[in-house]
Amino acid sequence: MFPASFEYHRVSSVKDALALLSQFGDEAKILAGGHSLLPMMKLRLAQPAHLVDIGAVHELAQIQEQGGRILIGGLATHHSVETSSIVKAKLPILAECAALIGDIQVRNRGTIGGSLAHADPAADYPAAALALEAEMTLENPGGKRKVKAADFFLDLLTTAVQAGEILTQVSFAALGAGTGGVYLKHRHPASGFATVGVAAVVTLKGTNFDKVRVGITGLGAKAFRASSVEKALAGKASDAIAAAASHAADGVDATSDTYASGEFRAELARVYTRRALEQAVARVKA
Amino acid sequence: MAVVPKFVGERIKRREDPRLITGTGQYVDDVRLPGMLTALVLRSPYAHAKINSIKLDAAQKVPGVVAVLCGDDLKDKVGSVPCVAPAEHVPYHPVLAQGKVRFVGEGVAVAVASDAYIAQDALDQIEVDYDPLEAVTDPEQALEAGAPILHDEFKTNSVTLASVPNPAVDEAMNKADKVIRFRIHNQRLAPVPMEPRGVVARWEPGYKQLTIWSSTQIPHLMRSQVADMLKLGENKIHVIAPEVGGGFGAKLNVYAEEALISHLAITLKRPVKWIERRRENLSGTTHGRDQIVYLEIAANKDGEVLALKGRFICDMGAYLQLLTPAIPGFSGLMMTGCYKIPALAFDQQMVFTNKMATDAYRGAGRPEAAFIAERTMEAVASEFNLDPADVRRKNFIAKASFPAPTAGGLVYDSGDYELTLNKALDQIDYNKTRAEQAAAAKEGRYIGIGIASYVEICGIGPSALLPPKLKGGGWESCTVRIEPDGKVTVLTGVSPHGQGQETTFAQIVADELGIDIDDVTVVHGDTALVPYGIGTFGSRGTTVGGPALMMSVGKLQAKMKRIASTMMEVPPEQLEFRNRTIAMASDASKSIALQTVIEAAYGYKTVIEGVEPGLDATSFYEPSACTFPFGTHVAVVEVDSQTGQVKFLRYVAVDDCGKVISPLLVEGQIQGGIAQGIAQALYEEVKYDEGGQLLSATLMDYAVPKANMLPHYELLSTVTPSPVNSLGVKGVGEAGTIGATPCAYNAVLDALKRLGIRDLDMPLKPETIWRAIRDAKKA
CATH class of the missing domain: 3.30.465.10 (Uridine Diphospho-n-acetylenolpyruvylglucosamine Reductase; domain 3)
Structure with missing residues (x-):
C-alpha cells in the first residue's frame, strides 16, 4: 500500500520524457494513468527510483x-x-x-x-x-x-x-462499408478483466466472408489472433461460423486460476468467438 | 408557527447522508493528532510455521522509526485476544504471534514510525526465520488422526462438540415415507465493509487516560475487554466509534490491534494510528459462515416434513475471536425455519484449521439455517414431484399458532408466513411464470423460479441468551435529554454504522414530543457521553435500542405533564404532547407551550413536590423475548447453458419486519441484504489452498458484486407487529441476506432441474454450472 520512495518527474513533451528514460535507464518508469504501475508499486513489486509522469503531455x-x-x-x-x-x-x-x-x-x-x-x-x-x-x-x-x-x-x-x-x-x-465488429467478454466478477474476451471484425462480400479477423484475450499468456478460425471462414458463408469457432482455442495453453479452469476458458473462447462472429455478421447485414 | 408534521412511517431521507456524501464525516483515518505516529503490522506469509527467530535491529535503525516490536516483547504486557463464548478448548491468542504462526495474515511484528512509508520500509527490514509446518485447511481433514495439530496443548483440533439430541427424530426417520440425505456447505465469506478496521490510541500520561478511536460496532463491550487485556480501569479508557463504514458483524469483535495500538500509545507516550489495508482486511478480519452440514430429512409423500437431523462441522479457524464458537448454534436452532417440523436433532463439531477465525457475518448462523430449511423444502418437492410452493404451504406454522414454540425450543413471537408467500407469488404471477418456464424449456432455454420463505431471530435479546463472559447482557440503554432551549439530545447505547438510527430515533422522539425532527440530535458511539450500551448487531438497534429510547421519552413526558398539570391546573392524565405544546386531549385550545414547561423544569422557580429540576432520563431496557422477522423472496433466472452464466429476470421480496418506522431505511437495509445474500449464492468465496495460502486476498479475486451483477428488486411488505416490544418492531438488518441466498440458489437449481441436477456447491460460478450441465448431458 505504501510505495518505496522514488523521485517524481513531470514532463511536458515526449522528448523530455525520452531524455529522462535514457538518463535513468532501468531505474525509470513512465507514469501515464497509473492503473497498472501504481498497484505494483504499492505492493512494492515495482520499485522504480524515478517516475516520469507524461500526464501533462x-x-x-x-x-x-x-x-x-x-x-x-x-x-x-x-x-x-x-x-x-x-x-x-x-x-x-x-x-x-x-x-x-x-x-x-x-x-x-x-x-x-x-x-x-x-x-x-x-x-x-x-x-x-x-x-x-x-x-x-x-x-x-x-x-x-x-x-x-x-x-x-x-x-x-x-x-x-x-x-x-x-x-x-x-x-x-476506419471500418469500411461491409465491415462490422463486435467485442464480447466474460467479465471476471471481481476484477472486471476479461476471463475471455473476443473481438471479431468481419467483412462480407455478398453473403460470404471476404475478411475475418478475430482477436482473443484472457485465454493464454498473451492476446492472439485466432488464425485457425479466420482461415476456416475464408470465403465461406455464415453457416460455417459454428465449425470455425470450435478452433478458437487451438494451440493455446489456456490459463487456469481460482475463477476459471483452462478447460472452461477454452470453452468460453469457442462460445464467445461464435457469438461475436454471428453478431458481427448481423451488424454488417443490418 | 407551522403545524409540526408526523415523522414515524414517513419516507424520510437518512439524516446521516449529507455529511457522508460530502466527505465531512469523521472516520478513524480522519483522526489527526499532534505528534501522531503510524503503525504497520508485519503478517505471516505462512499458514502454519514455527518461528525460530525474529531480527528487528535493522528495522529499528531505519530513520524515522520509533519502535519495532514482536510478540515476545509483549508477553505479560498485553493479555489474550478474548473469546467470551463457551468452548471446551479456548486457546491463548497473543496480539502478535509467539513461537508459532497459525494462519496467513497473523500479526508477527509491528513497526511504529513517523509515517506509513517509513513504517513499511521498516517492515521490509525485519527478518523472520520460519520453519514451515504442515497446514490443514479442510475442517473434516483436521479431525482425522494424524492431522497437523494447531494448538499442541489440546492434542486435537476439536474446539468443542455441542449436541442437541432428540430420540423423536429417529422414530420419525423410521416411519417416514422417505429419508432424504445430502451435504450442504455454506462457504466461507468475507464481510468486506467499505471502511476496513482502524485504531487510533492516545495516552495522556498526566491524566492516566487512554482514548481509543476504533471502527467498531461495540464501543462499550470492546472497552471492557481491552481494559482486561491492558489491566486498566474501565473509567480510564474512553472509546470513540466515529463514523463506521460498515461492519456486517466483522466489527462485533475485539481485535488484537485495539489492544496492541493502545499498548504502543501508552509505552511510547505518543498517539499511534493503525489503519487496516484491504489485504489485511480480507486475511485478518473475521470471516463468516464456513459450515458443513450432513442433513437428513424425514418426509412423507404428501410433502409433510416429520423431522430434521443435522451433523455440522463448523470451521472456527486458527483462534477463537469474541463469539466464534457461539455462531453455529443459531444455525441448529433455526434450521426448521418457518415450518412446524415437529422433531429436530443436531450436533455441531467446531474445528480449528489454519485459517482466519470465523465469527458473526450478516445473519450470523441464520442464513445457514434458512439455507438448510429452504433446501429441505426443495428436496422434498423434487423427491415427491410436488410444487415447491405447495410443500411450503403444507409445512408452514399457521398464523393461528403464534406465539409458536418450535422444535428448536424457541418461541416465535408472531408471523403470517403464507401471506408473504402468496403476496410474492401473486407479484411474480406464479402460474404464468411457470407456463413461460415450460415454453422456454421447449426452446432449449433454462429458466428457473426460486422460492425462499425465511424466518430469523432478532432483537437479541433476553440477557440470559448472551455468554456470561461478555460483561454485558442483551439489554440496551438510552438517555434522552431535553436541553434548556428545547432541543433534544438522544444518547443511545446502540452503535449504528449504516443502520440509520440518527434518523429513526429522531422520528420517534419528534412524534412523541410533538416537535420537529430537526430539533433532535442522536449521539452514539462514545463511551464518555453515552451510558454503557451493548452496541449494534443482530438487527437489534431499533428492536432493543428503540424501547430503551421509548422508556426515557416516557419518563420525560410524565415529568413534563406533571409540571404542565400544575401550571394549567389540569390532571396530567388528560394531557398530551401536540404541536410544540402540552394540550388537553379533549380541548386543544387549553394548552401550554412546551418551551414554557421546559423553562419551568430548568428555572425551577416553582418547586413541585417530588419533581427534580432538569429534563434528563436514562433507561435500560431488558427484552422479555426475541423477535422473529420473516418473509418470502422469489427470483426468476435464466441460465446460459453454454457459458453457465446466470441472469436475473425478476426478483421479488416480501419482507415483514413488524411495524416500520422509516420505510426508506428499511428498503435500504433489504436491498443491501439481498445483494450480500445473492453474493453468497453466486459470487463470493474465501478460498484457501491446501497449504493454507489465501487465494482471495484482494478485491481483484474476491467477488463483491457490483450493481450490474444484481437484479432490479421489486420490494413489497406485510406488517405483523411484534408483541414483544412497545414499538412493534422486529429488526431488518439481516433479513434480506437470509432470504436471498436460498432464493437465488433455488432459482438456479430450478432452471437445471430437468437435467436432473439437484445439488451444487456455492458459489454457483459459471464454471460450476457449465460443468454440471455438461456432465448431465453426457450421462
Whole structure:
C-alpha cells in the first residue's frame, strides 16, 4: 500500500520524457494513468527510483482522423475512447470495448497506451487492437518506429516496446462499408478483466466472408489472433461460423486460476468467438 | 408557527447522508493528532510455521522509526485476544504471534514510525526465520488422526462438540415415507465493509487516560475487554466509534490491534494510528459462515416434513475471536425455519484449521439455517414431484399458532408466513411464470423460479441468551435529554454504522414530543457521553435500542405533564404532547407551550413536590423475548447453458419486519441484504489452498458484486407487529441476506432441474454450472 520512495518527474513533451528514460535507464518508469504501475508499486513489486509522469503531455491524449485512419494518442483515457464521436462513428467496436473496461474510475484514469504497453493477459484492448490490425507508434531518442498489433504482443506482460521507448500513438483503419465488429467478454466478477474476451471484425462480400479477423484475450499468456478460425471462414458463408469457432482455442495453453479452469476458458473462447462472429455478421447485414 | 408534521412511517431521507456524501464525516483515518505516529503490522506469509527467530535491529535503525516490536516483547504486557463464548478448548491468542504462526495474515511484528512509508520500509527490514509446518485447511481433514495439530496443548483440533439430541427424530426417520440425505456447505465469506478496521490510541500520561478511536460496532463491550487485556480501569479508557463504514458483524469483535495500538500509545507516550489495508482486511478480519452440514430429512409423500437431523462441522479457524464458537448454534436452532417440523436433532463439531477465525457475518448462523430449511423444502418437492410452493404451504406454522414454540425450543413471537408467500407469488404471477418456464424449456432455454420463505431471530435479546463472559447482557440503554432551549439530545447505547438510527430515533422522539425532527440530535458511539450500551448487531438497534429510547421519552413526558398539570391546573392524565405544546386531549385550545414547561423544569422557580429540576432520563431496557422477522423472496433466472452464466429476470421480496418506522431505511437495509445474500449464492468465496495460502486476498479475486451483477428488486411488505416490544418492531438488518441466498440458489437449481441436477456447491460460478450441465448431458 505504501510505495518505496522514488523521485517524481513531470514532463511536458515526449522528448523530455525520452531524455529522462535514457538518463535513468532501468531505474525509470513512465507514469501515464497509473492503473497498472501504481498497484505494483504499492505492493512494492515495482520499485522504480524515478517516475516520469507524461500526464501533462497533452498532445498524447488526442483522438483524430487523418486520411482514413483513426489516430489515438497513447494518453487517451478509456473514457475518452468510449465517448469519442470519431471512435463511435468509425470504430464502434473500439468504443464498445473501452466501455467494458473496469469501472468508471478505471476508465477515467487508465490509458490506451498504458494498457497496451502493460499487456496484461486479460486486458480488453489487446483483443480489439489485434482484430482491428492496429499499428503502434513507438518513439525513442533516435526517432519513431511502427509495429503492427500482430507483432506487438510477445508474451506475458511483454511487448515490442523496448527499454527507453514510449508508446505514443495507436492507429486504426476506419471500418469500411461491409465491415462490422463486435467485442464480447466474460467479465471476471471481481476484477472486471476479461476471463475471455473476443473481438471479431468481419467483412462480407455478398453473403460470404471476404475478411475475418478475430482477436482473443484472457485465454493464454498473451492476446492472439485466432488464425485457425479466420482461415476456416475464408470465403465461406455464415453457416460455417459454428465449425470455425470450435478452433478458437487451438494451440493455446489456456490459463487456469481460482475463477476459471483452462478447460472452461477454452470453452468460453469457442462460445464467445461464435457469438461475436454471428453478431458481427448481423451488424454488417443490418 | 407551522403545524409540526408526523415523522414515524414517513419516507424520510437518512439524516446521516449529507455529511457522508460530502466527505465531512469523521472516520478513524480522519483522526489527526499532534505528534501522531503510524503503525504497520508485519503478517505471516505462512499458514502454519514455527518461528525460530525474529531480527528487528535493522528495522529499528531505519530513520524515522520509533519502535519495532514482536510478540515476545509483549508477553505479560498485553493479555489474550478474548473469546467470551463457551468452548471446551479456548486457546491463548497473543496480539502478535509467539513461537508459532497459525494462519496467513497473523500479526508477527509491528513497526511504529513517523509515517506509513517509513513504517513499511521498516517492515521490509525485519527478518523472520520460519520453519514451515504442515497446514490443514479442510475442517473434516483436521479431525482425522494424524492431522497437523494447531494448538499442541489440546492434542486435537476439536474446539468443542455441542449436541442437541432428540430420540423423536429417529422414530420419525423410521416411519417416514422417505429419508432424504445430502451435504450442504455454506462457504466461507468475507464481510468486506467499505471502511476496513482502524485504531487510533492516545495516552495522556498526566491524566492516566487512554482514548481509543476504533471502527467498531461495540464501543462499550470492546472497552471492557481491552481494559482486561491492558489491566486498566474501565473509567480510564474512553472509546470513540466515529463514523463506521460498515461492519456486517466483522466489527462485533475485539481485535488484537485495539489492544496492541493502545499498548504502543501508552509505552511510547505518543498517539499511534493503525489503519487496516484491504489485504489485511480480507486475511485478518473475521470471516463468516464456513459450515458443513450432513442433513437428513424425514418426509412423507404428501410433502409433510416429520423431522430434521443435522451433523455440522463448523470451521472456527486458527483462534477463537469474541463469539466464534457461539455462531453455529443459531444455525441448529433455526434450521426448521418457518415450518412446524415437529422433531429436530443436531450436533455441531467446531474445528480449528489454519485459517482466519470465523465469527458473526450478516445473519450470523441464520442464513445457514434458512439455507438448510429452504433446501429441505426443495428436496422434498423434487423427491415427491410436488410444487415447491405447495410443500411450503403444507409445512408452514399457521398464523393461528403464534406465539409458536418450535422444535428448536424457541418461541416465535408472531408471523403470517403464507401471506408473504402468496403476496410474492401473486407479484411474480406464479402460474404464468411457470407456463413461460415450460415454453422456454421447449426452446432449449433454462429458466428457473426460486422460492425462499425465511424466518430469523432478532432483537437479541433476553440477557440470559448472551455468554456470561461478555460483561454485558442483551439489554440496551438510552438517555434522552431535553436541553434548556428545547432541543433534544438522544444518547443511545446502540452503535449504528449504516443502520440509520440518527434518523429513526429522531422520528420517534419528534412524534412523541410533538416537535420537529430537526430539533433532535442522536449521539452514539462514545463511551464518555453515552451510558454503557451493548452496541449494534443482530438487527437489534431499533428492536432493543428503540424501547430503551421509548422508556426515557416516557419518563420525560410524565415529568413534563406533571409540571404542565400544575401550571394549567389540569390532571396530567388528560394531557398530551401536540404541536410544540402540552394540550388537553379533549380541548386543544387549553394548552401550554412546551418551551414554557421546559423553562419551568430548568428555572425551577416553582418547586413541585417530588419533581427534580432538569429534563434528563436514562433507561435500560431488558427484552422479555426475541423477535422473529420473516418473509418470502422469489427470483426468476435464466441460465446460459453454454457459458453457465446466470441472469436475473425478476426478483421479488416480501419482507415483514413488524411495524416500520422509516420505510426508506428499511428498503435500504433489504436491498443491501439481498445483494450480500445473492453474493453468497453466486459470487463470493474465501478460498484457501491446501497449504493454507489465501487465494482471495484482494478485491481483484474476491467477488463483491457490483450493481450490474444484481437484479432490479421489486420490494413489497406485510406488517405483523411484534408483541414483544412497545414499538412493534422486529429488526431488518439481516433479513434480506437470509432470504436471498436460498432464493437465488433455488432459482438456479430450478432452471437445471430437468437435467436432473439437484445439488451444487456455492458459489454457483459459471464454471460450476457449465460443468454440471455438461456432465448431465453426457450421462
